[in-house]
Amino acid sequence: MKKLLVIFTLALCLGCTQEKTTTKGDTEWQKEMNSDFKDASKSPLKAKDLKAFEGLDFFKFDSTYVVKAVLKKTPDSEWFKMKTTTSRESEERVFGILSFELKGQKFQLNVYQGKDLMTTEGYEDYLFLPFLDDTNGDATYGGGRYIDLRIPEGDEIEIDFNKAYNPYCAYNEKYSCPIVPRVNYLSTEVEAGVKAFEKH
Template identity: 70%
Template sequence: MKIKFLALFLMMFVLACGQDKRPLKGETEFQRQLNAEYKDATTSPLKKEDRKHFEGLDFFKFDSIYVVKATLKRTPDSEWFKMKTTTDRVSEERIYGVLSFTLKGEQHQLNIYQGKELITQEGFEDYLFLPFLDETNGIESYGGGRYIDAKIPEGNIMIIDFNKAYNPYCAYNDKYSCPIVPRENYLKTKIEAGVKVFDKH
């Protein structure tokens, strides 16, 4: 009888733990990975009180329209400049190149940047930074714009997936220092893809 009771108790305990570990939201691998990162106290930019109730970020629905093929025109002679951030810190960046692409029948251009300090770090030697502003900012998406991570391509073609656009950490916690998106990277269209504005508790 004792064994039966113990087995029942253990089963209830396992079920209770299983319910506590609800699967994180996300319809794509990128969304699930980002949600897992934000749920984990060791990697999350969220404030403790926001993380406590966190079940997943809000995303626009994945839309293949926002996966575009861009032509990269490299700018090897561009100079390093001090990109402003949300604090007194400045980030030394250079325009690595200019991306040209068609989205919803319209031609667009964005500068893609390379960070002076970041390329000296292991694993980030080929990292590029694509910040942008668009007409969803301050309404459906974060007012300060969003970022996309990229890598130096072998040729002159890059795939930009706006479904992987994410918010600066400053959107969640003002203790972070985030690069301010340059005005020349404003897209005069709605980018209804990627992470939406964060609903703070």
């Protein structure tokens, strides 16, 4: 009887481990992204894509894509209406210009601040970094990608291109996504972050 009980318990435990699937991803950020995409209450995926979803496709983490940038703030910049993929316009301003070196090349990107988010709890210090690069339309989403940043205390800010993600409209056209301003084009291949998504 005891032997039977042991076999039964073992069978139950095997069932447990098979049911519990681990979230894919090499880094905590990648795992968090996949976890959010799997969660129907947060996921931007369409029902048919969610059903087949196993994980986003990421470039392998590469520390050369973690760069220190100098932030030159532009406190007098005017608010403007940033175009989106729908008729909605997002009220933004250039918070500053980021200067950095990537793979031996010098680059500059505008970093933006949204008027609505400034008064949203938890996002008061949020900065928006949209960018285009030479992988767009091939290895990555054609419309460019985004990086989330926070206002630093000094004039230096870390940009981790391994955390570059697709706008939600890359997965579902019902979303309204800011269109990356042409000025934020990087003339290099940024092989880091989330790759293009193949819809089912």
